[in-house]
Every structure is written in C-alpha cells, then in structure tokens.
Amino acid sequence: MSVKYSKETLNDRFTLFTVENGGSKNTFAEDVIAGLTSDPKTLPPKYFYDNAGSELFEKICSTPEYYVTRTEASILKDKSENIADANKGKDLIVELGSGSSIKTRYILNAFIKQNSSVNYVPIDVSEILIQSGNSLLSDFEGLYVTGIIGEYEESIEAATKIFPQPKLILFLGSSIGNFDLPHAEEFLGKLSASMRKGDSLLIGFDLVKNENVLNAAYNDSEGVTAEFNLNLLRRIKREFNSELNEDNFEHKAHFNSNESRIEMHLISKCDHSFSLNGSGEIKFRKGDSIHTENSYKFTDEMIRGLASSAGLTISESWKDENNYFELCLMNKDK
Ligand SMILES: C[S@@+](CC[C@H](N)C(=O)[O-])C[C@H]1O[C@@H](n2cnc3c(N)ncnc32)[C@H](O)[C@@H]1O
Incomplete structure (x- = not known):
C-alpha cells in the first residue's frame, strides 16, 4: 500500500x-448501504465519530x-x-x-x-x-x-x-x-x-x-450512550438527506458472555422503511436490529x-x- x-x-x-x-476504500455512503442491506444489519463503529459523536x-x-x-x-x-x-x-x-x-x-x-x-x-x-x-x-x-x-x-x-x-x-x-x-x-x-x-x-x-458493571457502563442513567448510538442515524439522515426517522429506533446494549463482548444495537420500535440514494427501500420490522458496535472484554x-x-x-x-x-x-x- x-x-x-x-x-x-x-x-x-x-x-x-x-x-x-484514493478510491481504495469504501465511502461512508457505500458502507452504510452495504451494512443496512445485509442480514443481519450492521454499521461500522468508526462512523460514530462526527463532531457531535466525538462530543x-x-x-x-x-x-x-x-x-x-x-x-x-x-x-x-x-x-x-x-x-x-x-x-x-x-x-x-x-x-x-x-x-x-x-x-x-x-x-x-x-x-x-x-x-x-x-x-x-x-x-x-x-x-x-x-x-x-x-x-x-x-x-x-x-x-x-x-x-x-x-x-x-x-x-x-x-x-x-x-x-x-x-x-x-x-x-x-x-x-x-x-x-x-x-x-x-x-x-x-x-x-x-x-x-x-x-x-x-x-x-x-x-x-x-x-456483568452488572459492564451492562451499566453501556446503559448510563442519563442516556448519553443511547444518544451516541442514535447519533449515527442522525448522521446518516443528514449525509443522505433521507427521510429516516431516528425516533423509530431505540438503543440497546448488553454483555454477550459467550462472545465476551458488549454488543450495541439500534432496535426498530415499529414496522417502517426508508430509502437512501438509490438503495431501494430499506425495510424494518418491529424488533429488528442494526448491530452498531462490539466492545470485547x-x-x-x-x-x-x-x-x-x-x-x-x-x-x-x-x-x-x-x-x-x-x-x-x-x-x-x-
Ligand atoms: C473510543 S474512542 C477512544 C478515544 C481515546 N483514545 C480514549 O481512550 O478516550 C475511539 C477514537 O478512535 C477514533 N477512531 C475510531 N475508529 C477509527 C479508525 N478506524 N481509524 C482512526 N481513528 C478511529 C474515534 O474517532 C475516536 O476518537
């Protein structure tokens, strides 16, 4: 390289x-569309860190x-x-x-x-x-x-x-x-x-x-980690100029002891769909997850x-x- x-x-x-x-890596748009059209749905955690995400x-x-x-x-x-x-x-x-x-x-x-x-x-x-x-x-x-x-x-x-x-x-x-x-x-x-x-x-x-210490760390009582997770949807909405409604999702984080990792997800609260530049409809059923981060312990x-x-x-x-x-x-x- x-x-x-x-x-x-x-x-x-x-x-x-x-x-x-230099064209060798996927862009934000390519990664987001690939992640949201895959099964299970995922998003790369490096995209958490726009200005609001870093704050x-x-x-x-x-x-x-x-x-x-x-x-x-x-x-x-x-x-x-x-x-x-x-x-x-x-x-x-x-x-x-x-x-x-x-x-x-x-x-x-x-x-x-x-x-x-x-x-x-x-x-x-x-x-x-x-x-x-x-x-x-x-x-x-x-x-x-x-x-x-x-x-x-x-x-x-x-x-x-x-x-x-x-x-x-x-x-x-x-x-x-x-x-x-x-x-x-x-x-x-x-x-x-x-x-x-x-x-x-x-x-x-x-x-x-x-596990209680781990689960509490990713589910703080002020809801800051939830905001951090949901901010990824706000970034997607802004950068794609999409009708995506982040209020249709909620933050979920739990320790998966079999994998020795905290998993963060965004869970759909209802059946809904939205589109992102030419991606076609991205459909969610109530309870569907977007896996946004792992944090191995x-x-x-x-x-x-x-x-x-x-x-x-x-x-x-x-x-x-x-x-x-x-x-x-x-x-x-x-
Ligand atoms: C969890 S924060 C840790 C920040 C700091 N090192 C600390 O310990 O508090 C992760 C940092 O890595 C940056 N980051 C995440 N993925 C990255 C990547 N693939 N390449 C470069 N920086 C990345 C983020 O922007 C963020 O500032």
Whole structure:
C-alpha cells in the first residue's frame, strides 16, 4: 500500500496531514448501504465519530457508570514515569484513535521531563484532533504536534514514513476491543509489522468483570450512550438527506458472555422503511436490529495470545486495584 496524504502547516509547532482515500476504500455512503442491506444489519463503529459523536463520547467518559476512562486514567497517572523510563531516549509518541488526548497528558508530561522536546503524532478519523492538539500545545512547552486525520492503518504507514526514529505507539481506551477477535489479531500483526526493532506499543484492554458493571457502563442513567448510538442515524439522515426517522429506533446494549463482548444495537420500535440514494427501500420490522458496535472484554489469556500472535513481547503490564482494566507495554524485539 502506498499512502497519499496532503500537508498543512497550522503553526510552527503543529503540522496536519490528511490521508487521501484514493478510491481504495469504501465511502461512508457505500458502507452504510452495504451494512443496512445485509442480514443481519450492521454499521461500522468508526462512523460514530462526527463532531457531535466525538462530543458525546467525551460525555460518556464522564458518566458515573463508564468506569473505562477513569480507570485507565488512574493507571496512567500512577505509571507514566515507569512508561517513560521503559522508553528512555525516545522522543516520538504516535497515538491511534487519540480523540481528546486527555489521558495522553500523563504520558506527555513524563516524556517531556526526560526529553527537552517531544513529537506527538495523534491519529484519528475525527477532526477533534485539531482542537486537542492546539490545547496540548498551549499547555506543554517543548511539544511538537503532527496530527494525521485518517484511519489507523494508512495513518500509521504515513507516520512511519514521516518519522523514522524509534517510537512509542499508544492505543488506549480498549479501542482494540472494537475489532472482532480475528481482526484484532490481524490488526496487531500489521501494526507489529510496521514497527521497527526497539519500538513499543502501550495498549489498553478492558477486562472481563461482573456483568452488572459492564451492562451499566453501556446503559448510563442519563442516556448519553443511547444518544451516541442514535447519533449515527442522525448522521446518516443528514449525509443522505433521507427521510429516516431516528425516533423509530431505540438503543440497546448488553454483555454477550459467550462472545465476551458488549454488543450495541439500534432496535426498530415499529414496522417502517426508508430509502437512501438509490438503495431501494430499506425495510424494518418491529424488533429488528442494526448491530452498531462490539466492545470485547479481555482475559489475561486473550491478551497474551494477541501479543504472541503479533510477535510482540509484553515487557510490563499494570492493572487497577479492582482488576477492571489492564495496560500492557509490548515491545518489538526483532
Ligand atoms: C473510543 S474512542 C477512544 C478515544 C481515546 N483514545 C480514549 O481512550 O478516550 C475511539 C477514537 O478512535 C477514533 N477512531 C475510531 N475508529 C477509527 C479508525 N478506524 N481509524 C482512526 N481513528 C478511529 C474515534 O474517532 C475516536 O476518537
């Protein structure tokens, strides 16, 4: 794959690259029509993150039920110095799915104490990274930001081309859990292939735990996760200029213990149909589901299996006191 991107200098410490689709990937419209005309109906979770979706995700992170962000942040707060020590000499941090980069601040702080300057490369499909990059630059002297707007795989290829030096890659928030397990294995394998000897990956895994805690986290009492899920329909309605009525759907999320994953669905509340540019009628019966996201919950065995199949060595790992979440530092030794 040869990735194409455009470059923009936002200021003397902030450069922005935008990965060009180049026709090799489906567009939003193609993916949505394919997903809604398949059986069962699905939608790719990467489309949650328009501006409203990114803002709603930030709100989810501060709901009392969503322990994921708070717990990972508490581990990062305690262990960032150890993480920086284990990556001495590196001045390059690349983050996949960086979002608001709030938790990243602990890592940047620890690295900046060790190096006079640090290059931070946030990668995200959402333009939220422009706002978060600017906010980091006003708070951290010695920081240089090179944002890449694009999908994980192409963007990491671009980052590796732009910066040849040894790096620490961050993949936080248990975003690896949004891949089905065979795809998680394939993705980590590709990520590992893009890493050079001496590079490291700091990756967060949400662990299997009491089902009530899991179910509550994706069904918060304020209904923010429901809004986040329904916002995907608002995006489709807007981008297709469609008569789709999101009020015909409701949010449903539950832990599927056989698959070790939270599943998010949009359930049709009635029989109805709508059309999307040339797709023909997309029909729903009452109770039909659109499967919008999986969020896998991991055991130690699953984590160790993923690392070893990607050819990465877990050098250190940290959990919180409740054993809710695990952060692993994985190294590329060969
Ligand atoms: C669950 S949020 C996590 C944000 C942040 N890392 C955290 O831990 O709070 C996932 C982030 O990844 C981005 N994202 C989702 N799918 C992506 C993809 N295929 N390529 C690049 N970014 C993606 C989203 O825009 C969003 O900012």
